Amino acid sequence: MKKTIVLYFKGASKDQPIVYRLSRDFNLTFNILKAKISPDEDGLMVLELTGDEKDYNAGIEYLKGCDIVIEPIERDVSRIEEKCLHCGMCTTMCPTYALDVNRETMEIIFDASKCIGCGACVKICPPRAMVINL
Ligand code: SF4
Ligand code: SF4
Incomplete structure (x- = not known):
């Protein structure tokens, strides 16, 4: 296994x-x-x-x-777009670069296809924009 x-x-x-x-x-x-x-x-x-x-x-x-x-790691994680402040804190924790900086706009991009559901961003996100879907 x-x-x-x-x-x-x-x-x-x-x-x-x-x-x-x-x-x-x-x-x-x-x-x-x-x-x-x-x-x-x-x-x-x-x-x-x-x-x-x-x-x-x-x-x-x-x-x-x-x-x-x-x-x-078996969870589905998503982002509430209107809550995200693009502070970038989640990018320091994300193991798969599902959360990464767009260097042109300096916005934080969330690519759900790369997310393995570890939940690290959920714990660190100040406005609770990252959520686990139960
Ligand atoms: S930590 Fe939260 S508010 Fe900051 S960029 Fe990531 S998702 Fe957005
Ligand atoms: S749950 Fe884990 S893999 Fe998915 S975006 Fe958050 S930190 Fe990255």
């Missing part, structure tokens, strides 16, 4: 060798699609994991034990 998940780190959870452990102890192959981790802030990582179901579930339990919040 292959799944893409978003990991949200707080405090000491950022210091753990989680990718190494997922590979060594749970036989999972990983692909880091995005990582934004700094000493002073909460961190985020978008991770694609491949392995058998038993190992995947064990790996997820290990991550939960590290006090990491995990969200699967």
Whole structure:
């Protein structure tokens, strides 16, 4: 099986060798699609994991034990155009460049076909222009 998940780190959870452990102890192959981790802030990582179901579930339990919040990527995300201020904050988080700057107009373009539904932009958008469609 292959799944893409978003990991949200707080405090000491950022210091753990989680990718190494997922590979060594749970036989999972990983692909880091995005990582934004700094000493002073909460961190985020978008991770694609491949392995058998038993190992995947064990790996997820290990991550939960590290006090990491995990969200699967299976959601439909859209933008409420009239709310967007084109501040650009979402472009720093988007792992797939679904949100990107048009250098000519300096507007932020949302290309839904590139969106993998990670939800990172939803959390960071000041006017709540990015929304998850339930
Ligand atoms: S963070 Fe929100 S308001 Fe700012 S450019 Fe992105 S969608 Fe628009
Ligand atoms: S949910 Fe937002 S941050 Fe994630 S891929 Fe889609 S547009 Fe980018």
